[in-house]
Amino acid sequence: MTVINTTELTKRYNGESAVTELDLVVQDGEIYGFLGPNGAGKSTTIDMLMNYTRPSAGTATVLGLDAQQDASEIHVRTGILPDQFGVYSTLTGREHVAYILDANGATGNPEGILERVGLGNAVDQRAGGYSKGMQQRLGLAMAIAGEPDLLILDEPFSGLDPYGVRLVREVVTAERERGATVFFSSHVLDQVERICDRVGLLSNGQLIAEGTPKDLRDLAGVQTQLRIDTDSDSPSTQAIRELAGVKDVSDDAGQIVVTCPRTACYSVLETLDDTGVNIQSFDIEQGTIEDAFVKLATDS
Template sequence: MRTAIELNELTKTYGQRRGLDGLTLQVRAGEVFGYLGPNGAGKSTTIRLLLDLIRPTSGTARVLGLDPRAGAVELHRRIGYLAGDFVVDGRQRAGECLAFLGGLRGGVPVARITELAARLELDLTARIKSLSKGNRQKVGIIQAFMHDPELLILDEPTSGLDPLVQQTFLDLVTEARTAGQTVFMSSHIMSEVEAVADRVAIIREGRLVATDTVTDLRSRSFLQVRLTFADPVRPEEFSVLPGVTDLVLDGTTLTCRVDGSPDPLVKAAARHTLTGLRADTQDLEELFHAYYTGHAA
């Protein structure tokens, strides 16, 4: 399978501080790859190394089969990039700015810019300095997507966007994947990554903690179960069940954590009269925090 990004033992130090520590990672061509971690974990450092904005202390990176430094001119034509701190000349109108950036990429049809602006509800006649943070972010999203690049590298792409525009952005990402484009999306907002990513990587203090599909990560999640019975039950009936931990019995209400199949717990509960049942699964954010604090396997 072709790879769009391949990192091998990539390390970047800033004096005594390490931004990345031996990062080895592959992103497959045509997938949406979520890159998760809180501020300071090394996400932006990784992206800047991919784009040759900074140079690694050691290790190697290949982007679309090319060295980021030697192939910088070609790569910058083939990549759509949205920086976490997107900044352009505030004196320009949004449409003028996008036309200028499109010209630098060899020309982008005006109809394409207009279409994206309409979907994101951006006024192309407004001067950038008059725009809110969310509307400036829309300019950044449009300039990244408008030339239909092979690879999209997006650093905290929905910063400042309202929920409806966030959904439009996620639609654009899904459409890019359908068209065969690769999306590398750095974020600390788990819900947006969970909605569109094929695989995710979790980074902690410059080191890779986990890489997996969203489906497989979710399969490792546990259930938080709350059972309410008509009459008192003995906790021993449930504490010995496989996968049941953190059991607490308060009157006729039993709460516990279930790892794996809930079938033994359900069968044991069925021997009594239930008046209430609730089971909550972890979302990706809870899984992330479990990995990040070292509590996950």
Template sequence: MSSDAPVIETNGLTKQYGDVRAVDSLDLAIEAGDVYGFLGPNGAGKSTTIGLLLDYLRPTAGTVRVFGTDPQRDPVEIHNRTGVLPDRFGLYEGRSARQHVSFVTETKRVDDDPEALLDRVGLADAIDDDAGEFSKGMEQRLALAMALVGDPDLLVLDEPFTGLDPHGVRRVREIVHEENERGATVFFSSHVLGQVELVCDRVGVLHQGRLVADGTVDELRAAAGTDDDAVIEDVFVELTDARIDAGGESQ
């Protein structure tokens, strides 16, 4: 890949399910070193887009490149360089947090210290506990630790704040900044505007599968404050009203 090629690039990317277009002619260019927030209400197509980037799903039309490579042609290379916190994931009952992280280190053939990673995400006191008994917030922390294995060049975080208490949300923001300072590109989705604007350099707003805006948060707020684009304004109202669902869980 050329050193100046975008880390993520899509052109006309489309995913159709019957009569429904979950992703509709999406054009994205995420440069190396960006912290890019993919913002949209639930059901906007964010997770589907991430699935297309990682070859979990196949596009109906259009192209996608990650590190300049088609994910269908070289998924192993892309996955080795990418850390992923998916929106939906399962943990193994009867296996500890340490064992989950160790499995990823073995898969990626790296010698990262599971204890250090779990301490970093706030699970130092639960390293050898059964992950099958974790709260939602603890599951999110464990999944983030697994995503950090191998110092990935790209971090893809799908709704990373789900289930976290305020301290957990703050820690995720800190880790995003730390990873970006290390040199990682970060691409994460959220339906909560307040969290995105505290972290991201750029934001893309997805609405019914279409990218309706792309720019800094200030640029998008300015666009939403005009009469030129009612869609952006409506989406921003919905996103501003969204709240983190901590659910009162023990973290």
């Protein structure tokens, strides 16, 4: 089943395009990362999917329903964490989650939901006293309340410390395992790469590339490099040049740089050791989705 489907979706403000002819397909049960810098058009796309703003051209369906004509039904089945989420300062965390459950006619335990996002000790604390990170986690709790079919998370890592970032990843993974589809936008590219099945790279309102993180690294020519320091000015490298997966080997004053998949790094180190090369230290520099984005955006 296709959960999100857009065809030539376009939004213009005063003649300037924020999103241009976006063709996007998100399948049931996948985690899809919608990636790009601030101002790329990610939040505008989400606003059109949720009918917060109307497109200038093109069409969109969500959960098989028309994004404009069936907006109310889509909202009931979708949990959303909007960008720059705000709380009702006089309401407790429990009351925020209970409100969402009631509004969507869903059942659930607010205390248990808040426990999942690390707010178990602040259930009955007024949200006006929450830190920014706690407010963000409250927004996540409200999004997952009622076990929605679709989760849309707009910049979910905003304002979070490393613990909060890891918690978001864990919640997203658990929701996918429950059967939900997760669509989230972020400019924190390295975090999204860890959990996404597929990603779409958005630049200046246009989708410039799409695929698995590996697909995009390969498309951009981003490579993993193994840097090895030895005690020899001219170590023997012929044996590792013949290893499967090794694409390039260079040697400069005893530092060997090998371009190869991460899975081949151990074989390179083992082979050098077997040939008598004394390895003093090594470091693996793996190309990231951020490296791929920069390369693809520049090329586009």
